[in-house]
Amino acid sequence: MIQVHNLSKTYNNGVKVLNVESLEIPKGQSFGLVGNNGAGKTTFFSLLLDLIQPSSGHIINNNVQVNTSEAWKPFTAAFIDESFLIGYLTAEEYFYFIGELRNQNKADVDTLLAKHEEFFNGEILKSKKYLRDLSKGNMKKVGIIAALIGNPEVVILDEPFANLDPTTVNRLKKIIKELADDTNTTVLVSSHDLVHTVEVCNRIVALNKGEIVKDIQTSPETLKELEAFFAV
Amino acid sequence: MFKHFIWLEWKSFLRSASFGTNLAMKIIMGLVALYFLACFAILGTTVYFILDKEGFEPLQTVNKFMIYYFAVDLLIRYFLQKMPVMNIRPLLTLPIKKGTIVHFSLGKTALSFFNWTHALFFIPFTIVLLIKGYGYQAILWNIAMFALVYFNNFINILINNKDAVFYSVLAVFAGLGLTHYYNIFDITAYTQPFFQGMYDTNYLFLLPVLFLIAAYYFSFQFFKSNLNLDEGLAKKSEVAQTENYTWLEQFGTLGTFLKNDIRLLRRNKRSKTTLIMSVVFVFYGLLFFTSSIEAYDNPAMKVFAGIFVSGGFLFTFGQFIPSWDSAYYQLLMSQNIPYKEYIKSKWWLMVIGTVISTLLASFYLYFGIHTYLIVVVAAIFNIGVNSHLVMLGGAFVKTPIDLTTSKQAFGDKQAFNVKTMLIAIPKMALPMVLYAAGYYLFSPNIGLLFVALAGVIGFLFRDYVFSKIEKIYKSEKYATIAAYKQKN
Secondary structure: OEEEEEEEEEOOOOOEEEEEEEEEEOOOOEEEEEEOOOOOHHHHHHHHOOOOOOOEEEEEEOOEEOOOOOOOHHHEEEEOOHHHOOOOOEHHHHHHHHHHHOOOOHHHHHHHHHHOHHHHOOOOOOOOOEHHHOOHHHHHHHHHHHOOOOOOOEEEEEOOOOOOOHHHHHHHHHHHHHHHHOOOOEEEEEEOOHHHHHHHOOEEEEEEOOEEEEEEEOOOOHHHHHHHHHOO | OHHHHHHHHHHHHHHOOOOOOOHHHHHHHHHHHHHHHHHHHHHHHHHHHHHHHOOOOHHHHHHHHHHHHHHHHHHHHHHHOOOOOOOOHHHOOOOOOHHHHHHHHHHHHHOOHHHHHHHHHHHHHHHHHHHOOOOOHHHHHHHHHHHHHHHHHHHHHHHOOOHHHHHHHHHHHHHHHHHHHOOOOOOHHHHHHHHHHHHHOOOOOHHHHHHHHHHHHHHHHHHHHOOOOOOOOOOOOOOOOOOOOHHHHHHOHHHHHHHHHHHHHHHOHHHHHHHHHHHHHHHHOHHHHOOOOHHHOOHHHHHHHHHHHHHHHHHHHHOOOOHHHHHHHHHHHHOOOOHHHHHHHHHHHHHHHHHHHHHHHHHHHHHOHHHHHHHHHHHHHHHHHHHHHHHHHHHHHOOOOOOOHHHOOOOOOOOOOHHHHHHHHHHHHHHHHHHHHHHHHOOHHHHHHHHHHHHHHHHHOHHHHHHHHHHHHHHOHHHHHHHHHOOO
16 A cells, blocks of 8 residues: 655754655554654655655655645545544534545544444534634644544554553554454554553554664563663 | 853754755845835934934934834734744653743743844934933833833733733724724823833833743743743643535535635635635725825725735735645545546635635725725736645645644744735736836726736636646655655
8 A cells, every 4th residue: 555665854963853664554543653762753754744754755645746746645544633623613623624625525524433432432523612712632632533534544643552541542542453454444653652652553663763663563571672772 | 050041042044944944035025024124224313313303303203113123023923923932741751840941931932033132223223322411311211121121021922812902902902003093092192101101210121021020920920930841831732613515516526625725724724724814805905095105096906905805815825836735745645536626616716715805895985986896806816826836836835734723822823924915916017017017008907907808818727727736746756755754
C-alpha cells in the first residue's frame, strides 16, 4: 500500500531529521512507529501527508506519489494534532464538515458517531462547546473519530494515546484493533508508549534520530526486545 | 527585577515572527510613520500662526476642539493600540510580586507610540505659546494635556474588550458631534472653559493629574485582582450553538465552505471586528460627499471614497485569505479540497459583503443620484477587479491569524492594522484615474461608465485569476504551512 524510497528530510541548518532508505507497508497492516522525541515520527507522517517537502526521495501511497499528485487524499485520513481541528465549530459541525468533504451524507456520519458514542463518554456531542473550548483529551477524541469518517483506506494517527485517560485509552485500543482486523484498512500509529503500540499493531518500526533501527513483526517477545532497546 | 522584564521584552520584540520577515514592508511603514510624525510636528508649530491669521485666539480655539481631539484619540487607541501583552502566564509561578508584574505591564504602555506622538503636537505648540508671551501657565496647560493623554491611555486599558461600554461612549460623542455640526447643541461651550481653565488658573491643571492617578490606580487594581488563571487570564468560553444552514447545501462543496465561512465570521472576535470596520467604512464617504473638506472635493477623491464605502468588507476580509484558515490549514491541505470551490466560496463572501455595503450606503442618494452611482460603479469595480487583486495579495501574505486573540484579558487587538491599508492603496488608484479621465475628457457619466466597464472586464477574467490563485496556493503550500505554524 505504502512504499518509501530513499526518503530523507534535512532542514536548512543541515540537520537530517529523517532518513529512510526503503520501507514497504502492505495493505491492511497495522503499523506502529515508536521512538524518542525527535526520532522523526511526526516528520514521517507529515511527509506522508505532503505537509512538508522531502529533501530527497518520495512516498508512494496506493500507486500515487504523494508529493506530486493529490489523488491520495480521498482515501487517506489523519489526525496529527489540534491544528487539524477547526476551533470555532461544535463537534457535530466539524464531523459534518469533514463528512461533506469526504462525500458522506449526514446519515453516514451519524451512524459512525452512534457507533463511537461510548468513546466520546458523553462529553463531546451536544456539549454546547466549541472545539477550542474542549480539553486536550476531548479534542483528541474528536480528531481521531473524524479521521475515521468515510472509511478511509489509510488512517494515520500521531500519538493517539497521549493525553487520554486510562479508560479512553482502552476504548481507543479496541477501535484501532477493529481497524487493524479490517484487511482493507492500513493503520499507522505512532507512540512513545511501547506497551500500547505492541498491543494494537502487528508490525513495529523503531526510529532513532531519523533512522530505522528496528523492524519487527509483533510476537510475545516484541515488548521485551523493544524495552531492552530503549533501556537506559 | 525590571531589568529582567526589559530583557524579556527586548527578546520578544527581536524574535517576534513578524519582525524582519518583510523588510520592504517595514521600510514603507517606517516612512509612513515618519510622514505622520512630520505632519504632527508641523501642525504643532504652525497651528498657532494659522489660527492667529484667521482671526481666532489660538489657545482658546484649540481648547474648544480638545474634547473631540481626546475622543478621537480614544477611538484610535481602542482599535489600534495593543494591550500590555507580556507573557504573564509563565511569570505567575516565579518569585515575582504580582504588583511588580502589573506595574511593569502598565508602565510599558506609557512608552507606546500612541502616547508620545501627542508630544509632537503639544510641545511645539506650547513652545510657540511661550515665545508669544503666554507665560508659565502655558506649561501648566501642557502638563494638563499630557495628563489627559495618559488618562486616555489607562481608560483604554480599562474599557478594552468591553465593547458595550466603548460603543455607548462612541455613540455619545458621535451624537455630540452631529448636534454641534447642525448647531443644535454645542458641547464645546461647556468643555472649552474647562480646557481653558488649565491655562487661566494655577491649580486647575491638578485635576487631570488627579484623573490620571485615579485611572492608573484603578487599572492597577483591576489587573492585580484579575491576575489569576481562572479570571483575568482565563479563556472565556461561550455557550456554543449548532447552526446547520441547510439551505446552503444545494450549492454542493461551495455551500460546505460558505457555511464554514459564515460561522467563522460570526463566532470569532477577530472576524467580528472586521465586520464592524466594514460598517465604519460605509460612513467614511461622508467626509468626501459632504464637500466639507476642500482637499477631498474633487471627482477622483469621490471614487476613492466609493471604493472604500462599498469595499470595506472586501478589503478587511479579503486581504487575509487564506490566513483566516491558518489555524487549521494543515487539516485543509490533507483533505480532498477542491481549491477552486474554496476560492470561489471566499469570493462569494466578498461579493455578498460588497452588495450589503452598497445597499447600506443607499443613504448617499441624499447627495444626489450621481453620488450614489459613484458608490455603485465602485462596487462593480470592487467585485470585478479588486476582489481578484485582494485575493492574489492574500495568497502571499502568510500571516497566521489568531481568531481568538482578544479572548484574553491581556490579548492584543490587531484586527485592523496599518499594513492592511498599505496593501489597499494601489487598488484605489486605477478607478480614480479612470473616472477622472472620463470626467475631464468627456463627462461625469462617461467617467462612471469607464469604472464600471473596468469592473465588468475584470469579472470576465475571474476563472483565469482563480486558477492563478490556485497555482499560487499549490506552489506556496509548504511555505504557507510552515509560516502558519509559527505563532507569536
